[in-house]
Amino acid sequence: MSLTIGTTRILALSAAAALNPAVFGQAQIVAIVNVASFQPGLPRGGALATLYVSGLNVQPGLYVASSVPLPFLLDGVSVVIDGLAFAPILAVSAPQSGNAQINFQVPLERNVSLPSATPSSSGSISVLVNLNVVASRTPLPAPMGGGFFTDQNGNVVAQHASDYSPVTQNVLLLASLYSLSR
Numbered sequence: 569m570s571l572t573i574g575t576t577r578i579l580a581l582s583a584a585a586a587l588n589p590a591v592f593g594q595a596q597i598v599a600i601v602n603v604a605s606f607q608p609g610l611p612r613g614g615a616l617a618t619l620y621v622s623g624l625n626v627q628p629g630l631y632v633a634s635s636v637p638l639p640f641l642l643d644g645v646s647v648v649i650d651g652l653a654f655a656p657i658l659a660v661s662a663p664q665s666g667n668a669q670i671n672f673q674v675p676l677e678r679n680v681s682l683p684s685a686t687p688s689s690s691g692s693i694s695v696l697v698n699l700n701v702v703a704s705r706t707p708l709p710a711p712m713g714g715g716f717f718t719d720q721n722g723n724v725v726a727q728h729a730s731d732y733s734p735v736t737q738n739v740l741l742l743a744s745l746y747s748l749s750r
């Protein structure tokens with residue numbers, strides 16, 4: 569069985585490996601969470617997510633993306649969502665022992681692959697090392713609405729797309745007054 573993304577064909581897990589991660593050296597996806605809310609499940613495209621993987625056979629260390637656009641391969645690790653797209657990788661933390669952590673942006677293609685009748689559908693996720701699939705899983709469906717980063721007071725942290733300035737109560741008030749005066 570293989571996984572094809574665009575014109576790239578990748579060796580994928582056999583059915584035995586999908587049921588028994590020992591076939592590929594014990595690599596197993598332990599958890600998938602929304603970075604902002606830490607709720608389990610794979611969020612919609614564009615959101616940030618974290619994978620926890622046990623038995624990931626990579627060089628120990630912390631690897632952080634140093635360029636924009638984010639790379640699809642970091643420390644030999646890549647993530648494929650729904651068999652459609654590589655995910656941009658923010659960081660890979662691979663300790664000597666314990667679970668590795670992979671922080672990534674869910675590709676926007678995920679939104680297209682979700683059935684319209686079930687927008688919180690699970691999809692699939694695969695972890696690759698040097699373009700070989702080492703772990704694959706169908707994640708839990710993510711709750712609708714995604715997650716938001718909050719400050720110490722529980723306020724949502726957001727920024728304006730036009731100038732990247734922070735959204736504050738004062739700016740929101742001025743924006744609503746402006747629209748009322750038009």
